[in-house]
Structure formats: structure tokens, C-alpha cells
Amino acid sequence: MTAAQESPHPPQRLGLLLAWHGSITETLMKKALSTAGLSPRHAMTLMHLEEGPLGQRALAERLEVDPSVLVGILNDLEGEGLAVRRRDPADRRRHNVAITDAGSTALAKTNAALDEVELSLFSAFSRADQEALRALLGRIDSNPDHFTCGE
Numbered sequence: 001m002t003a004a005q006e007s008p009h010p011p012q013r014l015g016l017l018l019a020w021h022g023s024i025t026e027t028l029m030k031k032a033l034s035t036a037g038l039s040p041r042h043a044m045t046l047m048h049l050e051e052g053p054l055g056q057r058a059l060a061e062r063l064e065v066d067p068s069v070l071v072g073i074l075n076d077l078e079g080e081g082l083a084v085r086r087r088d089p090a091d092r093r094r095h096n097v098a099i100t101d102a103g104s105t106a107l108a109k110t111n112a113a114l115d116e117v118e119l120s121l122f123s124a125f126s127r128a129d130q131e132a133l134r135a136l137l138g139r140i141d142s143n144p145d146h147f148t149c150g151e
Contacts, residue, residue, distance in 0.1 A: 032113035
């Protein structure tokens with residue numbers, strides 16, 4: 001094949017590269033999360049609660065999960081003593097969710113393990129490179145409806 005007949009498809013397609021690195025990253029991140037006994041969804045939930053209590057509906061929206069899925073996540077977290085649901089005193093129909101001290105401890109351990117993974121993965125990246133990558137990834141046209149959770 002001559003240069004003029006070069007294939008329009010590069011041998012390292014962006015989608016395949018992203019999938020390859022994503023699979024490796026997912027494996028490393030899940031291993032790090034397991035140090036505190038958390039699944040990715042549990043960790044993400046605690047990360048949102050770290051900022052302060054949230055209404056259950058607002059938390060479902062932030063996590064981009066169906067409210068029925070959130071109930072299962074919160075049942076797990078409450079069962080482990082990592083989060084607590086309480087009725088909102090201003091509106092008894094609404095539940096507020098808060099992280100517990102045990103949840104904060106588990107989250108600190110999780111964040112330390114995730115920091116190690118990210119330091120290793122992105123050691124060749126400057127802060128500017130990392131911010132540029134974050135911005136580029138944020139522009140990928142992906143939809144949470146296409147996601148299939150493997151937990």
C-alpha cells in the first residue's frame with residue numbers, strides 16, 4: 001500500500017486505546033477500592049456525602065442512578081455503618097443522607113489508595129496535562145444509559 005493509499009483507520013484507534021487503558025485503570029482502581037472494602041458505587045456515594053448531608057433525590061441525580069438503585073447502595077452503606085438516612089425535619093417525606101465517622105475513615109483509606117494508583121498512572125503527566133486530559137474526557141459524548149455495571 002502506498003502513502004496515497006494509506007488506510008483511513010489508524011492502527012491505534014482512539015476508542016480501542018481508551019477501552020484498553022480504561023480496563024487497566026478500572027482493575028487498578030477496583031483493587032485500590034477493595035482496601036477499604038468499598039465498591040466503586042459505594043466509594044462514589046461516600047465521596048458525594050463527604051461534602052455534607054444530601055437529600056436522597058439529589059444524591060441519586062449526582063450519581064446518575066435510578067432512585068431504586070440508590071436505595072440498594074444506601075442499604076449496603078447503612079448496613080456497614082458507613083452512612084445514615086434520616087427524615088428531614090422540615091419535610092418528613094424526604095430523607096437526608098449523611099456519611100458517618102466510620103464512612104469518613106473508610107473514605108480516607110480509599111482516597112489514599114486511589115491517590116497511589118493515580119500518581120502511578122499519571123506520573124508522566126504535568127498538572128496541566130492532567131487538567132487537559134480531564135477536560136478532553138469531559139467532552140467525550142458518552143451517556144450513562146450506555147453503562148453496564150459489573151458490580
